[in-house]
Amino acid sequence: MKLVPLIHIALIVLSAQAFAGPKHDVHISYCKSQLTRTSLSGKVSYYKDDFVKALRNRQGTAFYGQGPARLEQAITAYMRQNFTATTGAGEKLPLIITSTGIDETSIWFNFTFSSSAPISSISIGNTVLFQEFRDQMNMINVKTPTGEHSLVLTSSDPNGSIQL
Amino acid sequence: MSDFTAFLRIGFTHIIGGYDHLLFLIALVIVTRTWRSLLSVISAFTIAHSTTLILSALGIISLAPAITESLIAASITYVAIENIVRKNYEGRWIVAGAFGLIHGAGFSGHLTNLLKNSLEGGAIWSPLIGFNVGIELGQILVISLLYPFIWWMRKAGKEEVLVPEISRVIAAIGGVLVVGRIFGLFSEGA
Numbered sequence: 001m002k003l004v005p006l007i008h009i010a011l012i013v014l015s016a017q018a019f020a021g022p023k024h025d026v027h028i029s030y031c032k033s034q035l036t037r038t039s040l041s042g043k044v045s046y047y048k049d050d051f052v053k054a055l056r057n058r059q060g061t062a063f064y065g066q067g068p069a070r071l072e073q074a075i076t077a078y079m080r081q082n083f084t085a086t087t088g089a090g091e092k093l094p095l096i097i098t099s100t101g102i103d104e105t106s107i108w109f110n111f112t113f114s115s116s117a118p119i120s121s122i123s124i125g126n127t128v129l130f131q132e133f134r135d136q137m138n139m140i141n142v143k144t145p146t147g148e149h150s151l152v153l154t155s156s157d158p159n160g161s162i163q164l
Numbered sequence: 165m166s167d168f169t170a171f172l173r174i175g176f177t178h179i180i181g182g183y184d185h186l187l188f189l190i191a192l193v194i195v196t197r198t199w200r201s202l203l204s205v206i207s208a209f210t211i212a213h214s215t216t217l218i219l220s221a222l223g224i225i226s227l228a229p230a231i232t233e234s235l236i237a238a239s240i241t242y243v244a245i246e247n248i249v250r251k252n253y254e255g256r257w258i259v260a261g262a263f264g265l266i267h268g269a270g271f272s273g274h275l276t277n278l279l280k281n282s283l284e285g286g287a288i289w290s291p292l293i294g295f296n297v298g299i300e301l302g303q304i305l306v307i308s309l310l311y312p313f314i315w316w317m318r319k320a321g322k323e324e325v326l327v328p329e330i331s332r333v334i335a336a337i338g339g340v341l342v343v344g345r346i347f348g349l350f351s352e353g354a
Contacts (some may be wrong), residue, residue: 004329012333026178026275047274135181137174141167150170 027133031126031140035162037118040085040093040142045108046128054078054132075100082128085113088121124151125159168294175298179306184236184341185267189306191243191334192260194314194327195253206307208257212264214296217271221279221292225269232270234345239263241338247331 027050033042056063059074066074076097085093093113101108126138138153142162151160165173179185192209196202219225243259275295279288317323 004326007326007330008333026174026271028174028274030279050274135178137177139170139174141170148166150165150167152165152170152173 027129027136029126029128029136029138031138032143033140034143035119035122035164036145037164038116039112039114040119040122040124041098041110041112042142043108043110044083044126044140045106048102048105048107050129050132050136051107054129057132072100079109079111079128082126082130083111084125086123086125087115087117087119088123089117091115091117093122119164121161121163123159123161124153126153127155127158130155130158166290168290171291171294172298172301175295175300176302177298179299179302184240186306187334187337188236188240188243188263188267189303190310191240191247191331192256193307193310194330195247195256196314197253197318201253201256202307202311204257205260206303208261209264209267210300210303212261213268213299216265216268217296218268218292220269220271221275221288227269229270230345232266234342235266236270237338237341237345239266239338241335241342244331244335244338248328248335 027047029044029046031042031044033040033044055074055078058078059066063074079097080095083095085095087093093115096112096114097109098112099110101110124140124142126140128138129136130138134155136155140151140153140160142149142151144162144164146164149162151162153160192205193202196205216225220227243263246259279291317326
């Protein structure tokens, strides 16, 4: 029967994806934030093991044996490169990490992006862990004076915009 | 987009690209002979899956991802082998329910921990229910696409040939996934 080899091929293609693709669990980060006239601030959380993997990939052998100060610098640099905010006027806002927390499974950052001018719209990018996991989705919830918006950022769509 | 809709989208996308889940669903429903048996199998799986997902999110249960991932792969093999060796599939909803518990617990890593850390009190429910609804919608879509093939297979009298063939391949894939996941052989990155 000609259908049997066709079914075998289809299932083998599916299995190749299963072997190379993501596991059952979902790779996701979550950010809860608030947008005011001059700033965006909030808390962003990542799965700790994944975040460590990203840092290790970025730093290579330098990752091992470094002191806390250098590790903190590496984390800040990684976050600044991958977690960004740009106003509608084109001002790239600097990321300020106000505090960091870590537990058994997660690492999180309290952050602020401040603008020198009133913000009418903002574009937020979060590409953290995209290089490590092709199914990574970074979700950003933004509370504004007019309502609440949720963005789902993926490797094919790594930026989202919010109007005030 | 609200949190609910965003998580619904995440759940839906995850299932459509979740190949182990698709293989399990194919193996599970390919032997269903009536709408009633299909409905009982899917309902049992859905209820069990949702229960452990929610219990994980609330921190009531927590299983190591390495264990759940391997058990999920083993569930694919088990169901596929059952398709080959059994002639009567009455009571399959029990198997579907039992493995549904494991598949739901498979989300106890990333999703539930992040929700616990990011949201307080009742705020966890909207994203959690959205994610679960997204997963169930994805499953309904997959079964809707699969069912015409199952119907045709039965109508054309090819069930006895095709079910064991498909199941043998799925069992083999599941077996390789079990070994791979136990020994960490497969990359899950880009």
